[in-house]
Amino acid sequence: MRVGIGYDSHRLVAGRKLIVGGVVIPFERGLAGHSDGDVLCHSIIDSVIGALGLGDIGKFFPDTDPRWKDAVSVEMLKYIAELVRVNCYEVQWIDSVVVAERPKLAPYIASMKEALSMSTIPAAVINIKAKTEEGMGFVGRGEGIAAHSVCLLARIR
Ligand code: MG
Secondary structure: OEEEEEEEEEEEEOOOOEEEOOEEEOOOOEEOOOOOOOHHHHHHHHHHHHHHOOOOHHHHOOOOOHHHOOOOHHHHHHHHHHHHHHOOEEEEEEEEEEEOOOOOOHHHHHHHHHHHHHHOOOHHHEEEEEEOOOOOHHHHOOOEEEEEEEEEEEEOO
């Protein structure tokens, strides 16, 4: 077994779609980033890469690489899910916390699990929790959204 931890945060800015966990969420601002800024997806990706012992997301998807400009992060997760298979592991569990003051994300959790399963990681092994920061810090002030994830991998052969 291998465990990995992932963390990410992105700034909320005007003129961008808000995409969290692969779901477009109606809101007046969206997450800045080289890709679609999907903070939840990125934290999951980093947890999986961590469990594989292969460094971090920046190594696989550098923000200087035009290939990943405005990339769909679920596609990035799909790429990493393939890396899991190539390394003879299987994703056993992912648990995530996405922290946003606004908008309320809890109503979108089922859709997020569905969207994330397009990466080939089954929705049945993904758990997502939506929290606020109770008004504290950059999340509390509505400056951005953060996400934390852990991943458990099992060796399959
Ligand atoms: Mg990111």
